[in-house]
Amino acid sequence: AQTVTQSQPEMSVQEAETVTLSCTYDTSESDYYLFWYKQPPSRQMILVIRQEAYKQQNATENRFSVNFQKAAKSFSLKISDSQLGDAAMYFCAYRSVRANQAGTALIFGKGTTLSVSS
Amino acid sequence: NAGVTQTPKFRVLKTGQSMTLLCAQDMNHEYMYWYRQDPGMGLRLIHYSVGEGTTAKGEVPDGYNVSRLKKQNFLLGLESAAPSQTSVYFCASSYRLLASDTQYFGPGTRLTVL
Numbered sequence: 370a371q372t373v374t375q376s377q378p379e380m381s382v383q384e385a386e387t388v389t390l391s392c393t394y395d396t397s398e399s400d401y402y403l404f405w406y407k408q409p410p411s412r413q414m415i416l417v418i419r420q421e422a423y424k425q426q427n428a429t430e431n432r433f434s435v436n437f438q439k440a441a442k443s444f445s446l447k448i449s450d451s452q453l454g455d456a457a458m459y460f461c462a463y464r465s466v467r468a469n470q471a472g473t474a475l476i477f478g479k480g481t482t483l484s485v486s487s
Numbered sequence: 488n489a490g491v492t493q494t495p496k497f498r499v500l501k502t503g504q505s506m507t508l509l510c511a512q513d514m515n516h517e518y519m520y521w522y523r524q525d526p527g528m529g530l531r532l533i534h535y536s537v538g539e540g541t542t543a544k545g546e547v548p549d550g551y552n553v554s555r556l557k558k559q560n561f562l563l564g565l566e567s568a569a570p571s572q573t574s575v576y577f578c579a580s581s582y583r584l585l586a587s588d589t590q591y592f593g594p595g596t597r598l599t600v601l
Contacts, residue, residue, distance in 0.1 A: 401586065411594065412594055413593075413595075414530075474531070476529075
């Protein structure tokens with residue numbers, strides 16, 4: 370079974386600085402997707418970024434980028450130029466491409482709470 | 488375009504009571520999901536639906552039932568609530584079942600079972 374581990378329960382960063390959130394996962398599959406979701410205090414889960422395992426190029430969405438190390442099974446999220454609105458819980462998630470045939474779940478880590486100070 | 492909405496937002500039940508959570512989406516998505524989120528945990532899939540009239544079990548289905556009578560609605564039922572079902576429940580929907588597809592989440596329902 371696949372597992373996702375986020376080893377940092379809490380992180381903090383100052384406005385305009387850069388922070389990196391860690392995520393590791395365990396799988397025997399070769400094709401899958403990885404995601405970072407943001408959950409602000411409103412509780413609404415919002416997709417931040419996704420990465421396909423077969424793509425070597427790291428995904429980037431504006432100030433958010435990932436460092437995907439497939440061999441190490443590592444998928445970290447870097448937030449540049451942090452803003453107060455980035456304060457939230459961030460979840461790393463895994464999904465097998467077997468989901469294309471069956472409804473395999475998004476498998477979530479336990480989350481990292483990010484606080485941003487001015 | 489409201490996206491995914493959930494009713495109610497909060498609910499307190501006594502052990503043994505029943506209730507139904509309603510999820511509605513206006514994006515014409517075929518696929519819908521129910522997750523639960525417990526403190527210090529990520530979301531776990533309870534049940535999902537691949538279309539009107541079709542449902543399937545997820546990772547933690549025990550104690551829950553679901554129905555998808557209309558494409559836009561996905562109901563989650565608790566027949567006899569237990570304290571272990573105290574959680575935040577999220578509904579999500581996606582256009583396709585592909586692993587890459589974005590799942591759009593509702594705002595959640597906080598359920599407390601006393």
